[in-house]
Amino acid sequence: MKKTGVRGLAQATGLSVATISRVLNNADNVNKDTRERVLEAIRAAGYKPNPAARALATKRTRTIGAVVPTLAHSIFARFLNAVERELAQFGYALVIATTEGEPEAEERRVGELMDMGAEALILSGAEHSQALLARLDAAGVPAVCTSVCETANGLPAVGYDNCDIGRAAVTHLASVGHRRIAVLHGPKSDNDRTRLRIAGVENGARRAGVSVILQETALDVEGGVEGARALLDGTQDFSAVLCLSDVIALGVLFECNRRGLTIPKDISLMGCDDLDWAANSTPPLTTVRLPTARMGALVATSLAGLLDEDKPIRTARLEASIVERASVASPAE
Structure with missing residues (x-):
């Protein structure tokens, strides 16, 4: 030929x-x-x-765009890996953009992906600017919100109940005898998932009759180090530290080791995410396992079904679970 x-x-x-x-x-x-x-x-x-x-x-690119806060944390890498792997089965390519958690950057990156011809978008969380939502609606580009299980913006959601995650975590610490719990969390501004987890912590603490010390820090390992320093140098008493992200918990672990404190003998430590290193830290980290990979696969399957077969995306709640390891114990008498 x-x-x-x-x-x-x-x-x-x-x-x-x-x-x-x-x-x-x-x-x-x-x-x-x-x-x-x-x-x-x-x-x-x-x-x-x-x-x-x-x-x-x-007039089809078979490209889907994902807009996430960062690629610095393996929680997002795990999610996106599952999305990409599943999309490939349907002949779609994934293009990723990051925002550093800034709404203005999210609007800009969404616009760039749409200009590239993205047929659908994956967004983090439920809160997005009216300008962004209006642009999606005007262009007829479907989108799905992730890491949440409900929205008030008209978009479907595939994820987990962050409020329930916070409530379950503090309830677990209370169940083993902790009455005063320090809680380290990332910035609340422009992060609905963090605010929901904090609300769950407060609700769970009231139900269990325990007190919590809430402290905001950067959502990274250094933030965990700085948060631990502030707590340990402070005057408030606590027997456990609950971190609403494993990366913060890792920083707490480093600072406790530096000071010669033994976990969980001196302080119990709990995280949230179940990142790949959590089972192999010293001691292994008790944490809340998020169904990140399953969420990614379901998001990809749902978008392919919508684009190829016009199947509507159904909002889905996936269950998180507590993984008990050696970093939490009953407080010393």
């Missing part, structure tokens, strides 16, 4: 260019024998369709 493009295939099979195109685009209006005839010619020629040309012809 001298020509290896669509025209070459048409010449080799004696079919029209239009018929070849319908087979390449998996159209329904091609009979079985004709389809097999074209596919055999494709195999013989070793032909691979040009993605850019196909996008122009079909």
Whole structure:
């Protein structure tokens, strides 16, 4: 075959260019024998369709955009890996953009992804600017919110109940005897997931009859170190530290080790995420396991179903679970 493009295939099979195109685009209006005839010619020629040309012809890019706060934490890497792996099964590519948690940056990155031709978007959390939501609606670009299980913005959500996560964590510490619990959390501004977890902590503390010391810090290891220093140098008494993110808990662990404090003999420590290192830290970290990989796979499947088969995305709540390890014990008498 001298020509290896669509025209070459048409010449080799004696079919029209239009018929070849319908087979390449998996159209329904091609009979079985004709389809097999074209596919055999494709195999013989070793032909691979040009993605850019196909996008122009079909007006589809088969690209989905994900906008996340950061790639610095493995919780997002685990989620996005599951999304990308599942999307590939449906012939979609994933493009990732980060915002550092800034609403203005989110609007800008969403616009960039839409300009690139993203057919759908994955957003973190339920709170997004009216300008962003209006742009999605005007362009008819579907989006799904993740890491939450409900929204008030009209978009479907696939994730977990952050309020319940905070409540379950503080209840667990109370159940083993802790009555005064320090809680380190990331910035509340522009992060609805953190605010929901704090609300759950406060609710759980009231129900269990325990007191909590809430302290905001940076959402990274250094934030955990600084938060631990502030707590340990302060005057308030506590027997356990609950970190609403494992990365903060790692910083607390480092600072306690530096000061010669033994976990959990001197202080119990609990995290939230169940990152890949949590089971192998010293001591292994008690934490709340988030169904991050499952969430990613379900988001990808839901978006592919919407785009390929017009199946509506159903809001889904996935269950988190407490993983008990050696970093939590009953407080010393």
